[in-house]
Amino acid sequence: MTDTTTAQSGTDEGDLLAGFEATIARNDRIEPRDWMPEGYRKTLVRQVAQHAHSEIIGMQPEGNWIGRAPSLRRKAILLAKVQDEAGHGLYLYSACETLGVSRGQLTEMLIEGRQKYSSIFNYPTLSYADVGTIGWLVDGAAICNQVPLCRTSFGPYGRAMIRICKEESFHQRQGYELLMTMMRGTDEQRAMVQESVNRFWWPALMMFGPPDDESPNSAQSMAWGIKRNTNDDLRQRFVDMSVPQAEALGVTFPDPDLRWNEERQAHDFGQPDWDEFMQVVKGNGPCNTQRIAHRRAAHEDGAWVREAATAYAASSAAEVSA
């Protein structure tokens, strides 16, 4: 439902705000037609749209390998995975539209560079091992981010996340299994896996966003219950989960500072290159231009289909009423 009219005559803004804050404090959900502060709505539109765009753009690096996956089994798996990512994008666009923006506006903001998507998808997929590494580390990092978002304060966003999280486990497991299969292969295949992990490790750590002391909007998002954990907390959780998985697989991470800290009962690890991160976010990553150009072409090339279906729907409706 698109109706976002929330003005209540005779109720003043202070009461509305108090009601909103009481709902958040009770850990209850905010629903689309509830009154909400403009900043809350804007933050959500930005975050949910960015999340939706990431799912959609995220189809490209892996879609690139569907035709070249080495067997029918691997092709079918990858096709299903990429189709899921399309679904995730659609669940999230649907949630975002309840905040009063239209799908068309969101698509335009993406292809005009006015809204962002995750920096990770601006890195190229140079070898088939990257399909496995993306499933294991990139979907793995996404799971770390997404599980706490199932409890986010905005109802439609949380419900979309629950749906998405149910599907992500397949993504991570198929990637890890692909890598295990390659690790049982030739020396050359094992080297491909290690090389791929070396390229993706740091960009995967960047997926959690800048360090907490450089993430100015985090505190407000946490106060509103939109975010449930800080960037650094989630990054730590991801590193701790990934290390034993890497050991079982027989690969290493390219971080000389990575080691178990007995006192903290957690791993110490180095920082990604945050200058590189900022460059990629600003549009200067290896594939930014290509990703957006591809999305724009798909949108523009599909215009005639949308138009023809609209014309067909109009003519069948006219026939029915005639």
Place this chain on the structure above:
Amino acid sequence: MSADERVRAEWPLYEVFVRGKRGLNHVHVGSLHAADDEMALRHARDVYTRRNEGVSIWVVKSTDIAASSPDEKDPLFAPSGDKVYRHPTFYEIPDNVPHM
């Protein structure tokens, strides 16, 4: 239509309801855009039931849904608030009366 309008032209928004399995109600799962009802059903199948999440789908144009006011303290729901006698706990029955 100009080229720009053509790229922008948007299909109407539909709300999607899925019956998870026989014996359950249809439940709202989200929305999608489609040119007509038939396409909405097809898209709903692809978007919301890729893993046997449903045995039946309803789609309805979002603009065709009438909704109550969002305010929880709406007068619409207020009348049921003070009718405690509609609940079984309102009636005091001695402990030695079985099966009640």
